Amino acid sequence: MRTVYINEFGGPENLAVRNVPEPYPPQGREILVQVAYAGINRADVLQRKGLYPPPAGFDPRRPGLEFAGSVVECGGNVTSFRPGDFVCGITSGEAQSEFIAIDERLAINAAELTQEAAAAIPEAYITAHDALITQAKAVVGDFILIHAIASGVGLAAAELALSVGCQVIGTTRSEQKAEALTGVGGPFYEKGVGILVLKDGPAFSDRLHEMTNGRGADVVIDLVGGDYFPDDLLSAASKGRIMLIGLTAGRRAEFDMGIALSKRLTIRGTVLRSRSIEEKALALDSFRHQMLQKFSSDPPQLRPFIDKVFALEDVAEAHRYIEGDHNIGKVLLKL
Template sequence: MLAAVITRPGPPDVLELREVPTPVPGTEQLLVRVRASALNRADLHQRRGHYPAPPGAPADVPGLEYAGEVAALGPGAREWREGDRVFGLVGGGGHAEYVVVHERTAVRVPDALDWPAAGAVPEAFVTAHDALRQADARAGDTVLIHAVASGVGLAAVQLARVLGLRALGTARTPAKLGDARAHGMAHGVALTREVVADPPSLAAALSELTHAHGARGAGADVVLDLVGGAYTNASLHAMAPLGRLMLIGLVAGAEGTLDLGRILRGRLTVRGTVMRARALEERIVTMRRFADEVVPLLASGAMRPTIDRIFSLQEIVAAHERLESNETVGKVVLTV
């Protein structure tokens, strides 16, 4: 089969299309003919040599999500038939013509979604949905979403609207905030480089946003932090008492200083979450909840994935360059 292979750590041009062995499905596994996938920040980190694939996933083929047709069933697989349209998450290997997945982690693709749209769904909507569940987000809560124009950010805005949450957001440009408003964000703030580089200014900007535009005027009940770095500590000052911060991404850095006194006084919760390293049974539970609670909304058109640009697998280098530009709104999708 054809796959995008990381030949060595480095910039986008270290990626090459190569013929590699087609994987063989094991017990209770499916072989899926991939029709579309999408890029994520983790793919960039893996390509640079900073985010190794978990055990069992290809070490040199990136790709954390897939949408395609069941091509073959492994021993004991009974939940699907050949030709069924499925999508889901994998530890790696999604940027190839075929991928092997456990049958209970696969979810049926709604008829309303074509292949590019289906490829744009799994990582964004599963991550956003799972984070809001872990944060115990409830109707009437205010949720602050960093990197609100990203794939996960725009999925979270739409989920917030459906769940009766008030969505606020941050982005680096006013144009990206406009895209988020079109999906249901109530208010947002564009953070300049100067503000981001000055921790007191960043904290003041976030606090002003959530206290002026939050549902109760007390700050954010939930923060979805897709950025990390200085954003995490600044967010503590923008939170309501008993607020819950979900740390999802580390685009701005993996290290930072936390105001522990603020956490104590506000009785705040800071929790990290990642999909890739979860055990099989936990992944199965997560995907079942996604299938039950999110997929019907995608099927009805109540929510939709946001596609920034579509590339073919042969254009993998250009796709990585596009995501690295930080100009994207929504998902960079690959057709296979």
């Protein structure tokens, strides 16, 4: 079968499409899926560079955290699916392949979704739902600050926040992206989402407090890290919750503990990839029960924003596209 393969850790030019053996027949609770589309995430870019290896048991040279496709075979203990079912799901690696074998608990029946939509949902929406709803416990009327709001997880977090009655403020470094998000035809057109364009670095707390009439953000979804974090502390409301999800701006920052104490802040780091199957299954089940039906309602209450679809052979170009910060929403590979 064909799979995306990292020949050497480094630049996009080191990506290739190789033929490797198909997975063994599924055992126990495993299902074998023929992949139609696979998502590309920042984590794949980091893995390509050798900076974010997968957990034990996954080939570090084969990226891919999410997929959508058809079940072709089931292990003897599978109870949720049968051959022919269309599913989407999450994994810790190797999803950018023609076939993948995964535990049935990490897949969702996606029969009512288009193939592209199904592939764009798992990693972004499960991550965002787990951070925003399950852990930060966002409620109606909360102000939610979302960094890198034009990213896949950023857009998912914003849509989920709006769907439960929160008010959303996002940050981006691009005026063009801000206009694309809130202008006519954009996903947040006439939805009251405020966008802060950060031209001169991450200084946003003063403007954030102006937009919230001095209250601050009840929840901060930080997909950037680094020198954004000091202003996260300043931006947070009393008893605010700061969720650290991404570190694209670096893993170190100055931490004024006095602010955290005086505001009684909750600061929590979260990651989906390295969790156990049981923990991932809980996050997936919670998302499925609370949110999945909103994608197939009439009209849809949630709609994944897909920026661009690349052919499998163009995976290096897709990585350059993401690294150039061109995408608004999800980038997919078509297998």
